[in-house]
Amino acid sequence: MPATPNTTGLPTLLLNAPTLLIRPKAISTNLAALRAHVHAYAGSAAPRLWAVLKADAYGHGLVPTLSAVGLADGVAVGSLAELYDCRAAGWTKPILLLGLEQDVLPLADPSIGQVHFVLHDEAQIHTLAQLPPHLDLHIWLRHAGQLNFSGLKGQAYAQAYQQLQVLLKRKIIAGLGHLQHYAYAEDPVRLQNERAAILELQKALPGPLCTENSSALLASPQFAAHTQWVRSGVALYGINPLPGPSPIDLQAAMTLRAPLIAIQTLAPNEHLGYQASYTSPHRRRVGIVHCGYGFGYPRQIGSGCPCAVDGKASVILGRVSMDTLCVDLHHLPHARVGSQVSLWGEHGIHIEDVAACAGTIAAQLCTGLTARVQRHYLP
């Protein structure tokens, strides 16, 4: 049986296994669109923008996507290791180190360039106080806000702010601002309350603000004019985090594609999958796809989740297994072994919709792919 002609321009070898096709150009296009959107509302007061590359650039690969965010004013990373990777790859602009690492001592190394550190714990201030002055080190004090994951609030926040002001005067740190993660970025009314609270805080404790994320920037970019730095993660990768449509056009930066490795024909009332997770009422042609939960395609997805076979709309049938999943071919007589199945990111299969079928959000899907998926970058 001859294989389906390969019209993708990719080596055939890659298409025999689950493959992630990543388009850095989509990321730079999304970044430009988001900037234009914010500028249209915030005008000359438009803030600087952190491109969030934590979690290995949301699963897209940190180093291979770095050049795609060249127009950002800085990049935000989740670990010192990611920070070093960015510097080694030639990133010279500021880096925001999100507050997942506890230790501030490595920040004393002047070779790491301009670093912005998210501080969430009084103990970190005591260590900071022992660092030498004149580092290019900026501190963002994390306000716990409504999210309460980490950071300070109330009296403890004000006290930390005053201690950091002392370090600012001693030139141990070069800047001090307020950073908050919204708990309700997708809910306009509650978001407004969170914004009002941080403005109130800023009145009492002057300093720049870094509060906005993709959802907030897309839904209500006006507030960006009140801030000095904004952050964007998901939107850069073409993911719409809003419950409704995105106000700007976002291009998917990631496609998950896998080959058909077998075709079965079910008789009427015949079962498919472990514990007969699907039963066909009619005679039905079914495709077996070489992808499953062992690659990061969620097992929580059941029959009906959208996919595309050689570009034509279809659905998942039955339960996803470790190495395989099944797709409906009853309307696709031309599908054959070697046909390419798009699981998300092309042919109208939106990662947000697939995530909803798994009871989750798109960010889990793109960051949750395992090392067994082959990665390939498109020009």
Add this chain to the structure above:
Amino acid sequence: MPATPNTTGLPTLLLNAPTLLIRPKAISTNLAALRAHVHAYAGSAAPRLWAVLKADAYGHGLVPTLSAVGLADGVAVGSLAELYDCRAAGWTKPILLLGLEQDVLPLADPSIGQVHFVLHDEAQIHTLAQLPPHLDLHIWLRHAGQLNFSGLKGQAYAQAYQQLQVLLKRKIIAGLGHLQHYAYAEDPVRLQNERAAILELQKALPGPLCTENSSALLASPQFAAHTQWVRSGVALYGINPLPGPSPIDLQAAMTLRAPLIAIQTLAPNEHLGYQASYTSPHRRRVGIVHCGYGFGYPRQIGSGCPCAVDGKASVILGRVSMDTLCVDLHHLPHARVGSQVSLWGEHGIHIEDVAACAGTIAAQLCTGLTARVQRHYLP
């Protein structure tokens, strides 16, 4: 604030991030226990055993765990790449190549040693017929059975069997048997039907059988006496696939552990997490753990899922985020930043229970961890 004393014998650096601790010794112990269990029921007729190492040894690492299955008669892998890795690492016994790769041409390379190939497609027989004779190549014809993922059935199966008998006589292949994956291995009655059907098939088409998996071997090992090869995956890693208790003691081969990076105190009725996914009725101390769905800990897990903090039982609170999750500390006054949180695999936190909280099975958890989790092997 001094860190919690490190009594694990592991470098402290590793414990600042989500870490997977893998015990190859547990795998060899489980393998020995499973063999003894099968021998006790099947006696001198006990079949040979494939240790299933597909999906990077169910996320435990293929090469680092290979020496732990040295007592197996062969290993089963999911790809040619995994087969080559096993040979490069010094595995000289048979290798079963599960039928996820379509191409049989690489099997003509005599340097790959004794290979058992799971064949599921008539087209593969035509290619096989062109290979040179006297290869150490054994074919297992995959019966579609009740699972229907791939393989043949009925007339097509019998015809493929006859064609392969010709290749056997021509010495192009060195062996021919029947392989089936059960659809109902956890359901005693339906499993019995599946077994009866494959025995019936074998009567008409003589040849060795490879049908049993971990569930079947644990629940009803007697049938193994009728087979020539059995397979075990999950049980080797200490995972019990049965709905009830395992008849043999299984040791978890994998522990997922992560550090506390912050501690928050919630006021009564204060919220925690995105969209206020948890609200505390009382004043409550909460720990922020550096692990989340970006590492493979499922976002589908909600409040109440078990974990342990410095070895003491606790539960998850609120929604899992990309880099963090929250745990209850109301009863753990000694927990502090740097405390170690066991997410599964030790201190009574069973991966099967965590999987149930995510609406899935343990195999998804162990194969679904991303490359961002640090791996460490214990002696």
